[in-house]
Amino acid sequence: MNALLEATGLHLRFGAVRALDDVAVSIWPGEVVAIVGESGSGKSSLLRVLAGMQRAHAGRVLYRDAAGATHGILDASDAALRRLMRSDWGFVHQNARDALRMEVSAGGNVGERLMAAGQRHYGNIREVAAHWLERVEMDPARIDETPKNFSGGMQQRLQIARTLVTNPRLVFMDEPTGGLDVSVQARLLDLIRGLVADLGLAVLLVTHDIAAARLLAHRIMVMRHGQVVEEGLTDRVLDDPRHPYTQLLVSSVLAA
Amino acid sequence: MIMLQTEALAKSFTLHLQGGVAIPVLRDVSLTLCAGECVALAGPSGAGKSTLMRCLYGNYGADAGRILLRHGGALVDIAQADARLMREVRRDTLGYVSQFLRVIPRVATLDIVAEPMRARGVPADEARARAAALLTRLNMPPALHGLPPATFSGGEQQRVNLARGFAAGHPVLLLDEPTASLDTGNADVVIALIAEARAAGCAIIGIFHDVAVRDRVADRLFQVQPVYEPA
DSSP: OOOSEEEEEEEEEETTEEEEEEEEEEEOTTOEEEEEOOTTSSHHHHHHHHTTSSOOSEEEEEEEOTTSOEEESTTOOHHHHHHHHHHTEEEEOSSGGGTSOTTSOHHHHHHHHHHHTTOOOHHHHHHHHHHHHHHTTOOGGGTTSOGGGSOHHHHHHHHHHHHHTTOOSEEEEESTTTTSOHHHHHHHHHHHHHHHHHHTOEEEEEESOHHHHHHHOSEEEEEETTEEEEEEEHHHHHHSOOSHHHHHHHHTSOOO | OEEEEEEEEEEEEEEGGGTTEEEEEEEEEEEEEETTOEEEEEOOTTSSHHHHHHHHHTSSOOSEEEEEEEETTEEEEGGGOOHHHHHHHHHHTEEEEOSSOOOOTTOOHHHHHHHHHHHTTOOHHHHHHHHHHHHHHTTOOHHHHTSOGGGSOHHHHHHHHHHHHHHTOOSEEEEESTTTTOOHHHHHHHHHHHHHHHHTTOEEEEEOSOHHHHHHHOSEEEEOOOOOOOO
């Protein structure tokens, strides 16, 4: 078995700010890796670089596809990246409005990804879309409504259905529960946890929510000032934090 | 057959938020556990029994020494294992019953218990049937099996935890105060479960607050010595 995605020596600067300072990451099939850290730690930049949405100034990102062929992500063409994003990858944005088409029906939002992946039979597409609405705990009767009418939590669940409908191997998630009410967050986290386990997905999850990382991730990476200061098994890092910054992060969480 | 062996294991905590004060907890711990054996950790409160247990499970990282575990037919030093190997070790070889159940919102009791079996490839129906049988044996009525344990009492949560720990049949089991919040009847069930697991070759390390329970299940004691800093 080999890593799905492997990055080494990543550097990225925004002016004087080091967003990434010699970062290395690998993720294996079926593994959920959380990247945690405060705002400005570089965690979202890292996700965007790994997903080919932002070019790093130095380093290497290799993706291994199902056939075993490796793809260099940093020098991949836009067309090649679009192809990966349509087939092998998924990206869940913090704001569902960045991913959904608000004037298109819920079923259309899900079906569109299937059509982009090459499916043409309308009846099948609609059936699969309805099935996915159910999997994300939405009433399939609302398949023809546009997401404008949906609550924030529902929009986020629709985005997840749209992302997972094409059976991606690797899913990038950028603060998927950010900006939602706590009760909505809990439901969404549990939904993600169940889907990820059932589908055996590999997930790179960026979050500042330590409890979400504990619930979802097998492994955790702690970032600060563009560097990974600590990483390891999730419960090891959170229960026995070694780095001063990790200790601060863990001790700052309020127990409910 | 040796299942678990520590060599000169040491663990301390450095509290960076408290001026970097270092608290040594374990020093030079060398312990051996064979298949079918039950060893009880002994020592005063604060001696480091739970810390040792957590080091063995990989929940705390050891500072020095080796933790050799028989995994996949060979002795593997899990003190050096990376996160992926440690997950595999926990799935296939090493079980742990903590003192407190970490409740996952919305997940039914039956699925919490069945999950380690599912992870080891047991078919869903079989895993759930075995989970239900174990829960029932621990006096958890079937009416509770479909509920998430968030609202359960401490004793009920502990029994869910125990069912989950014993269900998967790991060859090495770590038990941290498994009978602490149980009544006598349920403690007797746990004592029977320990005896059955040992008869099947399972190697067990436990912390037992209750001396009567300890004397019934353990072959021998392992003294965890408090580490005193020289003045």
